[in-house]
Amino acid sequence: MAKEGNRIGLNAALEKFGTRVFGMLEDLGNIFVLLLQCVSWVFRPPSEFRNIVKQMEEVGIRSMPVVLVTATFTGMVIALQSWSGFQRFQATSLVGSVVALSITRELGPVFAGLMVSGRVGAAMAAELGTMKVTEQIDALVTLATNPVKYLVVPRVIAATVVLPILVVFADLVGILGGYFVAVYLLGANSYVYINKTYQYLEFKDIYTGLVKAAVFGFLIAIISCYNGFIAQGGAEGVGRATMRAVVASSMVVLISDYFMTSLMF
Amino acid sequence: MPTIEIRGLCKRFGKKVVLDGLDLVVPQGRNTVVIGGSGTGKSVLIKCVVGLLRADEGEIRIDGEDVTKMDERELVRVRQKFGMLFQGAALFDSMNVGENVAFALRRLRRYPERQIQDVVEEKLAMVGLRDIQHLTPAELSGGMKKRVGLARAIASEPEILLYDEPTTGLDPIMADVINELIIRMRESLGVTSISITHDMASAYKIADSIAMLYKGKIIEVGTPAEIRHSASPVVSQFVEGRAVGPITAEHEEFVRFVRGSGESGERKEQ
Ligand SMILES: Nc1ncnc2c1ncn2[C@@H]1O[C@H](COP(=O)(O)OP(=O)(O)OP(=O)(O)O)[C@@H](O)[C@H]1O
Ligand SMILES: [Mg+2]
Numbered sequence: 001m002a003k004e005g006n007r008i009g010l011n012a013a014l015e016k017f018g019t020r021v022f023g024m025l026e027d028l029g030n031i032f033v034l035l036l037q038c039v040s041w042v043f044r045p046p047s048e049f050r051n052i053v054k055q056m057e058e059v060g061i062r063s064m065p066v067v068l069v070t071a072t073f074t075g076m077v078i079a080l081q082s083w084s085g086f087q088r089f090q091a092t093s094l095v096g097s098v099v100a101l102s103i104t105r106e107l108g109p110v111f112a113g114l115m116v117s118g119r120v121g122a123a124m125a126a127e128l129g130t131m132k133v134t135e136q137i138d139a140l141v142t143l144a145t146n147p148v149k150y151l152v153v154p155r156v157i158a159a160t161v162v163l164p165i166l167v168v169f170a171d172l173v174g175i176l177g178g179y180f181v182a183v184y185l186l187g188a189n190s191y192v193y194i195n196k197t198y199q200y201l202e203f204k205d206i207y208t209g210l211v212k213a214a215v216f217g218f219l220i221a222i223i224s225c226y227n228g229f230i231a232q233g234g235a236e237g238v239g240r241a242t243m244r245a246v247v248a249s250s251m252v253v254l255i256s257d258y259f260m261t262s263l264m265f
Numbered sequence: 266m267p268t269i270e271i272r273g274l275c276k277r278f279g280k281k282v283v284l285d286g287l288d289l290v291v292p293q294g295r296n297t298v299v300i301g302g303s304g305t306g307k308s309v310l311i312k313c314v315v316g317l318l319r320a321d322e323g324e325i326r327i328d329g330e331d332v333t334k335m336d337e338r339e340l341v342r343v344r345q346k347f348g349m350l351f352q353g354a355a356l357f358d359s360m361n362v363g364e365n366v367a368f369a370l371r372r373l374r375r376y377p378e379r380q381i382q383d384v385v386e387e388k389l390a391m392v393g394l395r396d397i398q399h400l401t402p403a404e405l406s407g408g409m410k411k412r413v414g415l416a417r418a419i420a421s422e423p424e425i426l427l428y429d430e431p432t433t434g435l436d437p438i439m440a441d442v443i444n445e446l447i448i449r450m451r452e453s454l455g456v457t458s459i460s461i462t463h464d465m466a467s468a469y470k471i472a473d474s475i476a477m478l479y480k481g482k483i484i485e486v487g488t489p490a491e492i493r494h495s496a497s498p499v500v501s502q503f504v505e506g507r508a509v510g511p512i513t514a515e516h517e518e519f520v521r522f523v524r525g526s527g528e529s530g531e532r533k534e535q
Contacts, residue, residue: 046372133358134353135351137356138317138355139349139351139355141344143417144373146337
């Protein structure tokens with residue numbers, strides 16, 4: 001009897017897993033279709049230039065404070081950690097390099113990506129989801145406007161362009177945060193610190209970080225818009241869409257980061 | 266000026282059949298009012314007509330062109346003939362009233378920017394509103410939203426108008442203003458239209474013909490006078506608004522059926 005029960009439980013679990021996987025594949029396919037639609041609408045008139053600028057302001061200004069705060073503290077904590085670690089083998093002069101490399105290559109873009117997933121991804125999914133469930137997207141269609149062109153294209157372009165800009169600032173304040181902790185709190189030599197920061201930092205470290213950021217921005221926007229578009233059934237549906245958008249885009253940021261890193265270095 | 270011809274239209278959501286072989290012809294320059302109980306698929310019908318929902322079967326000809334067979338690009342062209350008032354107004358809540366009404370004008374670049382303000386003012390005046398361009402939809406009452414939605418629908422001067430419950434939620438005087446507007450759209454601009462309404466007084470006033478939707482089909486079409494004196498028990502119950510009759514008899518049976526079998530049915534699904 002117990003065995004029988006187990007088997008039924010297992011079957012049910014497998015079935016659930018199967019539906020999940022199918023659902024994910026379906027979403028993936030739909031996002032790809034959405035992407036193709038974006039490409040096919042992007043150059044058709046009328047131009048969405050003003051809309052893009054508005055979205056850039058929205059994405060950039062909304063996320064700038066959180067991105068700056070997280071980047072500063074990330075730089076500071078790396079300085080603190082690597083200082084106490086490197087003390088064990090008298091290598092504290094390298095703290096500057098460690099901070100600069102880890103911020104520009106990884107932590108700047110990744111943390112900015114995660115913060116933007118939370119702020120902008122949620123906002124996009126909630127806004128589009130609300131528009132969907134209150135028939136505003138249908139209304140757009142009847143007013144001679146393609147919703148993908150009007151809503152998705154500007155958001156995707158804006159996020160792709162603005163995220164690298166955010167990361168430039170994140171890199172700067174992160175390195176400054178590390179400098180502040182090392183020099184003023186831990187007593188590192190300012191000249192050595194700056195020197196080491198420059199010495200091992202290559203241009204490639206910075207621009208690969210920015211390329212990552214652009215990819216993150218793109219993925220976050222398209223995933224969040226997709227989740228908004230498929231929202232159904234009132235406030236609860238919008239809430240669910242928002243949650244899915246944030247979870248999915250944060251995961252995709254980390255996953256795509258791994259693959260990009262393995263390709264780039 | 267266009268005609269709308271609907272033949273054998275079927276629309277299902279999952280297993281639920283909403284429209285089941287519906288036929289309806291709206292001659293050019295005429296207003297057909299569709300009446301029917303709540304949830305019978307009136308809104309679904311007009312969404313199929315503008316191509317917001319894809320028909321499962323049947324054809325919908327606008328000026329002889331079948332919209333059910335069109336791809337998105339052709340639909341965009343055909344939709345420019347349409348104006349639609351949504352049941353819930355569906356105003357863009359990120360824009361103010363003026364921007365809502367001007368939306369299609371700006372997208373289609375029908376007028377130079379400096380004329381748009383005048384056009385917006387004129388359209389708002391037609392629905393009995395003034396000096397509210399700067400308000401956001403959140404600051405409007407339900408009836409005002411409805412009228413702004415109507416102003417937005419007529420702003421680009423479409424050839425076909427679809428009104429989903431234009432007078433619901435309005436006071437009797439304002440409802441009559443909207444009735445007059447719908448009549449004027451037809452008489453002076455020759456607009457072809459489908460209106461949905463539960464308000465029989467309004468239906469008798471604005472309709473050239475009235476069509477009754479029941480169980481996924483149009484069961485009767487006639488002039489207001491013919492519908493008022495219809496021999497069909499279903500139609501006469503509806504237009505007279507009687508609680509007892511064939512429509513509710515079935516409903517009661519249905520309720521009893523659901524109550525009796527609902528729980529075991531639910532368990533089966535899980
Ligand atoms: N997108 C959808 N997905 C699933 N079912 C839907 C959808 N849209 C409508 N329906 C179903 O279709 C039926 C008809 O809906 P519709 O909105 O057309 O009713 P209606 O006749 O306009 O009613 P009312 O007079 O209350 O507005 C309803 O039972 C509804 O549950
Ligand atoms: Mg309806």
